[in-house]
Amino acid sequence: MNMTHPKAILRIIGRPAMKFLCAVSLALPGAGAQEAESRMGLNFVRFGGASVNTDWDEIDEVMPDLLDLGCRTIRQVAGADVSWWETYQGGAYDDPASYDFSSPDQAIRNNYGIAMVPTLFQIGGDMAVMAGAPDATRLYTPDGDVLDVSLPAVEAKVRGYVRVTAERYLGEVHYWEIANEVGAYGSYSSVLYADLLGVCADELKSVDPTNQVVVGGIAGTVDQVFYNHTDWLESVLNAGGGSAIDIHNCHYYDTWDLQHSAMGYLTAMLASHGEGGKPLWATELGSSYLPSSVAPHTPTGSEEEQAADVFRKFTVAVGNGVRALYWHTWFSSSESPNYTWSGFGLRKSTGDSVRSYVTYGLYASKLSDVLSCTAISTGTGGLWVYRFEIAEGPGVVRRWVAWCGDATGTASYSLTEAETATVLVTEVVPDAAGNLTTSTFDPAALILTPHPILIEGDCQLPEAYGAGKVTSLGTEPVLGWSGTASLTANNLELTTSSAIPGQFALMFHGDNRASTPLFGGTLLVAPPLVRMGVVVLDGDGAVSQAVPVDAALIGGSWCFQMWFRDPTHPDGTGVGLTSAVEAFFCL
Structure with missing residues (x-):
């Protein structure tokens, strides 16, 4: 597909897909609103000076495209987040005059009704080092102090920054992530982070009792990293951090077939600590359309596989209790397969959309308002089948997603709980022109492949x-x-x-x-x-x-x-x- 400007959307992705996408954008909240809880989002959105393409660098170019996709929330806005490495200008930490919020104002106070989940302190260690942090092994204040809130001077800086930021966006932001992938900072202990969470929760809720603390997402660049960071999060809970956490948060980039067990490990750990009743978000799920042996790429990466992964990874996540889904990312930073984060976008760095662009929009329009997701089969006989209960206006609708593992290849499947004599089957991976294929099938004779299908009753909804x-x-x-x-x-x-x-x-x-x-x-x-x-x-x-x-x-x-x-x-x-x-x- 070749799409270089928002106005090209109608010409490129095809009428059926655009019908889905428009239906989502009409349901979004008004400008400046924040939903009760985000369900569909995008991670690491770029605009302004952080953009990789000057044709897509203005907020009025970026936001309409996100709306058409069905994106409701953005997280980690490059160059426009509330990181104190970017906003703090010097002076007293509890003085609003010590900060420049002009960049995050653009993202948070956009006129398109897209909410933002800001990341307090810093997005990543490398970015903090570029801004002046001593190294990437700990969290630091802009003055170079280790972020140890047991020290009164450091605690005062943290409280001042958090309060000033929360007061500025009072009523506009309700979800606050406390740094990101903190377990990756090898010399910053879980005890220090648990204490930091407590101070942040205290300040955020004193400004607005409805503010929610989102724990910094646990990393999952490869499968073992996810397990290691889950264990690190457990040590945060052992240190008392759970009392400050309202929402748990995870990331996963390895292959979808490993994701199910990994997320099961996380949810079991949380349940064992009495944390299972709290919402779980996946604020970074992704795969690259560029084949590479450089993790987190895979040698089999392609546009088709990335589009399939949108449904596979989202579905596996929701089937494990995840309530909010964020794809990494909207715009690819590079087309070089040797760069770690190249090819993960719904758009290439050139601006052209890839097949996952349409697939994300299909998921957003059909499955984002999920009330429940039940796994019917999680690999038994190579089959993966999930039932979704979806809020559709004042009604509730059932839809299904199904596929088979790569080793299975092709399999027949009978959807015995189908509610109509025939069903509508949409192949979630579009063709090269961005068009989706929908056909009518006997639910007792469905054909599954490694590319998922969306199954709906062949009956007009009430x-x-x-x-x-x-x-x-x-x-x-x-x-x-x-x-x-x-x-x-x-x-x-x-x-x-x-x-x-x-x-x-x-x-x-x-x-x-x-x-x-x-x-x-x-x-x-x-x-x-x-x-x-x-x-x-x-x-x-x-x-x-x-x-x-x-x-x-x-x-x-x-x-x-x-x-x-x-x-x-x-x-x-x-x-x-x-x-x-x-x-x-x-x-």
């Missing part, structure tokens, strides 16, 4: 429409769904939420939509109406009702809405009405 009448409690009642309106699955359920607890409710349906004033709200279903029976809302004002599907319904649709009692409503009607859902019935 559509939510209209707005519920605001209740006497100030809530807006919503009608949602779970399951599929198919005869095969027969598991469609309509779910009412945010209504009045303990009150009677009545679901009704009709053949067509409407928008007619009724009881101070809106009747969203056209008469004649068919009532489904009276139910009682639970203590949260919620209830679920099954909708049986029979053969006579196939090919048609019904529109549903819920009526319920709201005795104290100020309009005197005593009536509440939800939003509506149209369900489309299929085999």
